[in-house]
Amino acid sequence: SQTIHQWPATLVQPVGSPLSLECTVEGTSNPNLYWYRQAAGRGLQLLFYSVGIGQISSEVPQNLSASRPQDRQFILSSKKLLLSDSGFYLCAWSLTGTTEAFFGQGTRLTVV
């Protein structure tokens, strides 16, 4: 069966520090991968999605970047965190031709 792992679950980082959130999917090949942020009043906001290794589409210009170094690994990064980067980040995956996305447990990021 397919599983998705996202870590860490919670993270407190100072302003200006770097960020790396990792997401891996097991039990499937060539998944579409997504990073979402749950923001108050905006629901689940799509940040990045990837349909293959090295292919990243950015939906919202901001202080974040994403990379997909391996087929089932998706990384969300920042070189210098801002206070406004605080939020709940979710990784998700889907398969082309299917109609459901599966989510990780999420990471609560607090920038102080």
Added chain:
Amino acid sequence: DQQVKQNSPSLSVQEGRISILNCDYTNSMFDYFLWYKKYPAEGPTFLISISSIKDKNEDGRFTVFLNKSAKHLSLHIVPSQPGDSAVYFCAAPDTGNQFYFGTGTSLTVIP
């Protein structure tokens, strides 16, 4: 541009009553819709879906209705239970595998 909209940020319902959560969409190309349920500090989990070839899909206490002409769908929970208290997201995937989510409705079921 919000292609999937949930205009009610919150809803409170008495236990045992019906909860109705609404969702509107603007993209007439959407042909599949999903509802996700999310508890605090957890990822959303799939609840129920509906294809555009249907106008109703039922799964236990949960029923989703689709009105294509109005570009509107709704989730009915009958009877509502305290454990149903969560945030509910309406979602639709486009042909490019991008998922569009509504802003969520926070349901509180009062015992």
